[in-house]
Amino acid sequence: MKIRVATAEDWAAIWPLFREIVAAGETYSYPRDLTYEQGRDIWMLDAPSRTVVAVDTEGEVVGSAKMNPNFAGGAAHIASASFMVAPAAAGNGVGRALGEYVLAWARAEGYRGMQFNAVVESNSRAVRLWQSLGFTIMTTIPEGFRHPTKGYVGLHIMYQPLH
Amino acid sequence: MKIRVATAEDWAAIWPLFREIVAAGETYSYPRDLTYEQGRDIWMLDAPSRTVVAVDTEGEVVGSAKMNPNFAGGAAHIASASFMVAPAAAGNGVGRALGEYVLAWARAEGYRGMQFNAVVESNSRAVRLWQSLGFTIMTTIPEGFRHPTKGYVGLHIMYQPLH
Numbered sequence: 001m002k003i004r005v006a007t008a009e010d011w012a013a014i015w016p017l018f019r020e021i022v023a024a025g026e027t028y029s030y031p032r033d034l035t036y037e038q039g040r041d042i043w044m045l046d047a048p049s050r051t052v053v054a055v056d057t058e059g060e061v062v063g064s065a066k067m068n069p070n071f072a073g074g075a076a077h078i079a080s081a082s083f084m085v086a087p088a089a090a091g092n093g094v095g096r097a098l099g100e101y102v103l104a105w106a107r108a109e110g111y112r113g114m115q116f117n118a119v120v121e122s123n124s125r126a127v128r129l130w131q132s133l134g135f136t137i138m139t140t141i142p143e144g145f146r147h148p149t150k151g152y153v154g155l156h157i158m159y160q161p162l163h
Numbered sequence: 164m165k166i167r168v169a170t171a172e173d174w175a176a177i178w179p180l181f182r183e184i185v186a187a188g189e190t191y192s193y194p195r196d197l198t199y200e201q202g203r204d205i206w207m208l209d210a211p212s213r214t215v216v217a218v219d220t221e222g223e224v225v226g227s228a229k230m231n232p233n234f235a236g237g238a239a240h241i242a243s244a245s246f247m248v249a250p251a252a253a254g255n256g257v258g259r260a261l262g263e264y265v266l267a268w269a270r271a272e273g274y275r276g277m278q279f280n281a282v283v284e285s286n287s288r289a290v291r292l293w294q295s296l297g298f299t300i301m302t303t304i305p306e307g308f309r310h311p312t313k314g315y316v317g318l319h320i321m322y323q324p325l326h
Contacts, residue, residue, distance in 0.1 A: 022236075029234035071192035071281055073185075074309045075318060115304060117280070118234055139302035141278060141322055146237045155238060157320060159304055 001094065003101050006051040006064065011040045013061040014053060017086040018043060025148045027123045028082075029155075043082075048109070052101060054085075054094050062089040065098040067105055070115050079111040079162075083126075095126070099133045103162070112163045120145045121154035134160045164257065166264050169214040169227065174203045176224040177216060180249040181206060188311045190286045191245075192318075206245075211272070215264060217248075217257050225252040228261040230268055233278045242274040242325075246289075258289070262296045269325055276324045283308045284317035297323045 006014070018039050025032045030042065045051045049068035053061045063085040070080035081102040085094045106114050114135075119127060121140060131137075135158040144155025169177070181202050188195045193205065208214045212231035216224045226248040233243035244265040248257045269277050277298075282290060284303060294300075298321040307318025 025237050029236045029238035031235045072194045073192045074188050074283075074311070075192035075281060075307055077309060078304065078307055078318075112306060113304065115307075118238060120237070138304070139320060141241065141276065141301070142324065143275060144238055144241055144278075146240060148237070155241075157302060161305065 001054055001056055001062065001092075001097060003052050003054050003097060006044065006053045008044065010053050010061065010064075011036075011044055014043065014064045014084070015039060017061070018064070018084055020087060021084050027120050027126065029118045029145065043084075050105060052098070054098055056089070062086045062092070063094040063098055065102055067102045069111075070117070077110075077112045079106040079109070079114045080117060081106075081114065090125075095129055096133070099129060103133065107162050113159060113161045116156070116158040118145070119156040119158050120147065121156055122147055122150050127156065127158075130158050136160060164217055164219055164225065164255075164260060166215050166217050166260060169207065169216045171207065173216050173224065173227075174199075174207055177206065177227045177247070178202060180224070181227070181247055183250060184247050190283050190289065192281045192308065206247075213268060215261070217261055219252070225249045225255070226257040226261055228265055230265045232274075233280070240273075240275045242269040242272070242277045243280060244269075244277065253288075258292055259296070262292060266296065266323075266325070275326045276322060279319070279321040281308070282319040282321050283310065284319055285310055285313050290319065290321075293321050299323060 022030050045066050051066040054063035056062050065083045067081040069076040070078045137156045138159045140154040140156050143152035147153050185193050208229050214229045217226035219225050228246045230244040232239040233241045301320045301322045303317040303319050306315035310316050
């Protein structure tokens with residue numbers, strides 16, 4: 001598996017997994033019916049932000065991440081990031097490799113911390129992964145997310161300093 | 164003082180106070196050099212979100228607030244809001260009146276909570292005001308904001324349930 005910077009042409013290959021994950025509505029606070037173009041506008045970021053793809057040995061896109069300043073102005077020194085892994089590739093270390101990539105990117109770019117604004121509490125695989133990569137649950141918005149089958153669950157804000 | 168829904172024509176009157184507050188860089192995580200058009204795109208929200216102005220007895224705009232879902236999809240039931248009060252009108256209860264307005268709006272719209280994502284710790288007047296209106300500091304991102312004279316200060320995430 002390899003991680004490389006995404007080009008505009010990669011969106012067509014990211015879209016199927018992006019659409020599946022967003023339409024499921026279990027982990028992302030995006031409208032579940034995002035169109036191809038709306039998804040592209042959200043996900044495909046230009047420098048100084050960045051979007052990458054994880055590709056397997058056959059060149060298939062098995063995951064993607066975007067990374068960006070969490071806010072602007074006086075808060076632009078804190079990064080954020082978002083991740084998508086193809087459901088068929090779950091458990092293969094793609095999420096971990098993408099997580100390590102974005103942390104390395106943020107350190108190299110001089111960010112002083114990385115914040116995740118909305119990690120769904122019931123997405124326990126992701127929560128454990130981010131904890132193992134150094135993130136702390138700073139707080140949980142109670143009932144901050146409505147899961148399609150589990151009902152209201154908490155929404156974690158996770159953070160780690162990078163300096 | 165009266166609070167009413169803003170029209171597109173109100174932006175010209177909001178802009179001077181918006182520009183002054185954003186350019187000062189002490190309380191907002193926006194780029195300090197936002198243009199008139201960029202500011203308008205950030206601040207002037209259409210339904211179901213809303214932007215309001217507070218006008219004094221002479222019809223002068225002395226403050227403004229915007230209110231909106233904090234996220235979309237499964238997290239769209241939590242509202243957020245942002246506030247600007249003309250520095251010359253500080254201490255006159257404009258911020259409190261706008262705060263009460265947005266909370267009443269969020270309850271009426273059926274939101275289950277309201278979250279402020281980035282309240283600058285050193286903006287103690289605002290922090291105290293939001294606490295007096297029922298908000299709790301859920302966590303503080305350490306050094307999350309770089310104040311132009313105080314240096315790195317914390318960035319609070321504040322929340323209150325509305326149901």
